[in-house]
Amino acid sequence: MTARLFRDAYGVPHVRADTWLEVAGAQGRVTALDRGGQIQVEHWRSTGTLAEHIGAEGVPWDRFARAARLADTASRAYDALDAEDQDWVAAYVGGVNAVLPEADWPDWAPLGILHVAHVLFSDLPTLLWREHVDRALGPVLGDGAADLFQRDVSGSGSNAWALHGSRTRSGRPLLAGDPHRVIEIPGVYQQIRLAGPDGDVLGLAFPGVPGIAHFGHAGTVAWGITNAMAHHVDVFRELLRGTDAGGVEAYGPSGWEPAAVGRERIRVRAGAPADGGVGVGVGVGPGVDDAAGDRADESVDAFWVETRRGLVVAALDTLPRAGVETVAYAARIPARASADVGAAALRPLLRARSTADVVAAFGRWVDPVNRLLVADRDGTVLSQTVGRVPASSHAARRLPLDAWAEPGDEVWRPMPPAREVVETHVDANEPPEDAAVDLGYAYAAPYRASRIRTLLAELIEDRGPLDVADMPVVHGDTLSLAADALLRHLPDPSGAPLTDAAQALVTRLRRWDRRMDADSADAAVFAAWRAAVAARLSAHPALAPLHAEHGMGAVYDPWCDARGRIGDGILALVDGAAVVALGIDVRPLAREALEEVAAGEWGQADAPRWGDQHRLEPVQVLAGVPGATFVRLPPAGQSDVTLSGDSDTVRSAATTPGVSDLCWRGSVARWIWDLSDRSRSRWGVPFGAAGDPASPHATDQYAAWLEAATVPVVTAWDDLTEEPLP
Structure with missing residues (x-):
């Protein structure tokens, strides 16, 4: 074997070999070493076996994974690759299995992980959300209901x-x-x-x-x-019914037609999931110690239904009984329709x-x-x-299309x-x-x-002409052009009188430089007022129907949460004609919100700054995995570590106004590619190259990321340190 492994000062792996198959195998090996627990979790997600390892919390995802046939789609896509691509993917899998023999990945496993990364990174969840909005507010707004949240994508x-x-x-x-x-x-x-x-x-x-x-x-x-x-997933409103033989039929353009159906069981690990805490990586070696706790000894039903148009992925909790009609939603996902995940x-x-x-x-x-x-x-x-x-x-x-009115090809x-x-x-x-x-x-x-x-x-x-050194100015910019959309709704001096404290905040906000800097008290006031407006708008009786159960399935809760969607869309909602049509007057909401903020800590001399409340709260990939341990990040409110930026600033550090000022989405990498000399390029990630909390490279890029900075790209092999391949 000619493959060799080198690392730079940040632990970034550099792999080289005489053949691409050896490179792929070495990439699989080093990834299993550096990110073993993470890739195991992603594989469980692709196979719909998460609950088998983390318990009942994994069941909603597993039901979706089975309904969306993620593993079957990945297997089909692998079978459709040409022989050279198959060998290359299989070489990578061989590297993973060599380091993590307990993983026992099939050759198609990487395609499943790629599919998992993208299956909901589409307009599918948002189409289902608009369907919920249309059903909830359509009686008042008519056909325009679905347009109410057309611009609520500030955090993506x-x-x-x-x-x-x-x-x-x-x-x-x-x-x-x-x-x-x-x-x-x-x-x-x-x-x-x-x-x-x-x-x-x-x-x-x-x-x-x-x-x-x-x-x-x-x-x-x-x-x-x-x-x-772009829109790339067509969603169909399907009318389904059960048959006497235990099958399922769907009503299509030519009438009732048979649908493919399958029944499966999801194994569920008994006992409460382990508490992984807050931090980075898994501390039990390259993989996951799945022997901790009891093995799975329970199971729940799962099923899938596939019509001519696509897989039924929403609003179907149980298979329809014979003769009973029910409405559900099918998605024509390109990866499934073409047996190709890219x-x-x-x-x-x-x-x-x-x-x-x-x-x-x-x-x-x-x-x-x-x-x-x-x-x-x-x-x-x-x-x-x-x-x-x-x-x-x-x-x-x-919006979703009626399956009976649209061709299925x-x-x-x-x-x-x-x-x-x-x-x-x-x-x-x-x-x-x-x-x-x-x-x-x-x-x-x-x-x-x-x-x-x-x-x-x-x-x-x-x-004049720019260079790599000029790019941090762009990456780190915190000016909020979006703020003006809400600042227009500051109470007018000609209106009802404000308290002195509220009037002082109006003056501050009108003079504010619009920068969402961590050390800015004015940015904190703006964010507090924005959150208060969003909370009042969310609680308005005219929007109460949005808070009803959406019925699409638990996996879509993050996309169909009314408080979150109203918070994300607040800047567009306050100026929208639909809000007026619903009988909502934004002016008193904005005034009440301002008085609330003025009466609180933001009206005090020692008021909080934006960074006091705007802190990182990342999602734990290994949460609930038995045996996983984590490097602990400084908890919110208890550290000098602060975070600048906002949802609509170039320096992305998004919040959900009216729900939380904590940041859980934003820049997951920064990159600068110089075509004159690759070694002058730069890159960075939020934490580090390693997933193991014992590694010095688990969080050694965190400080740079907080400053919207990057670390050097090293290309000279002599400047790297060689280590044995695992």
Whole structure:
């Protein structure tokens, strides 16, 4: 075996070998070593066996995983790969199993993990939420009810920007950005370098998946993505009924037709899940000590139903009885419909040398639909939309379609050609100006995109051509353009008189510089007022129907929680015509909220600052796993560690106004790719390269991440430290 493992000062693995199969095997080995517990949990999620290991808390996910046939879809996708891709994926699995023999992964396991990462990273949950809104508020708002939350996506998305060589000091292109997701411990991305016989790529990989997908630098070419916010999962309102033979029928365009159905059992571990605390990684070696506690000795029913249109994934708690009709929701997920999770794009990226190579590789991407920025050393910079989009009606982007009124066969929309970037380009999930790539329904508000464009223009005007060293100004920007949408609703002086304390807050907020800095008391006042407005709006009787049980299934609770959705959408809601149509007057709500804030601690001389309440609360990947132990982060309110930024600032550190000021979603990585010299590039993740809490690299990037900073990319092999492959 020629594979060798090196690490930099931050513990980032650099793997090289004489063949790509050996590289894949070594990547599997080092990932099992560094992220063993994490990838095991993701594998359990893909197979719908989470409850077998963590107990009853895993049952809602497992039922969804079985209904969505995640494992079967991954297996089909693996079978559809060509032989070379299959061998490459299998080599990675061989590396994982060599270090974690108890894992016993099948060859298709990495495709299952890739599918898990994306199956709900789509408009499926939001379409179901809009269906709930339509049912709840449609009697009052009519057809416009579904549009009430069209702009409530402030916490999702990513930033990416490109500078043509004419705008850089080196004369070569420069790319940068940061993806925004739920912030997890261990982190969602793995910094890694993979060098083989005809390629040398470093970037951010998904732990458990071979290769490097979303963000990579191959020396002569580099790339990064943002979510295109495209509609790519058609959802159908299905009418189902049981048959005397124990089957299920669905009502389609030609009447009743048989649906495929399966019954399964979910094993559930007995006893309460272990308390993992708060922190990073698993402390029982590279894998998970699953011998702790009792083994699974209970089970619950699970099932799946697949109609001609797709898998029934919502609103079906039990199989329908014979002759009993029930409404449920099926999803035509591209990965399932085409037996393709996009894995065929991964191996060609390792050999990419030019923008054309990267664009060609991403031509095999499936979902979610992404906006790709790619540049090469020759100076070409391209923007390309990649992924699989159904050629369905515009109505399908807004609400579920009636299954009996729509054809069941999939047709995919061709993607428009790549566009050349000649100066600068910014992607931040905003509504696109080019109609050819306007493939969605709900986009992020344009605040982040507008701010990045302004920052780049100002930097170029002030400093001339830019460099890597200029990019932290953009990554770390905390100016909230979104704040003005709410500040417009500050009580008017001509209205009812305010208390002196409330009037003082009005004066402060009108003078505030709009920066969501951790040390800003004014930012804390704004956030407190925003939260109070959101809470009052959420409690308004006109919106009470939204708080009723949505009935879509427990796995969709985060997307269908009315308090959270109102908080996310507060800036658009306060100016929306629908709110007026519901009989809601925002003015008294804003006034009452301001008086509440003025009467509290924010009206005092020693009022809290934004960083006192805005702290990180990451999601524990290993929560409930027996035997897992964690590095403890400083708990909220008990540390000097503070967090700047907000939901709609470039420096993404999102909260849910009216629910909590704690941050659990935001920048899960930051990257700067220099095409003049890869060694001048930089990257960073929230915590570190290692998942093991005993490792010095479990949290050694945390301080830099809190400052929106990055760490160096090291490319010279002589500057790395070699260690034995596990």
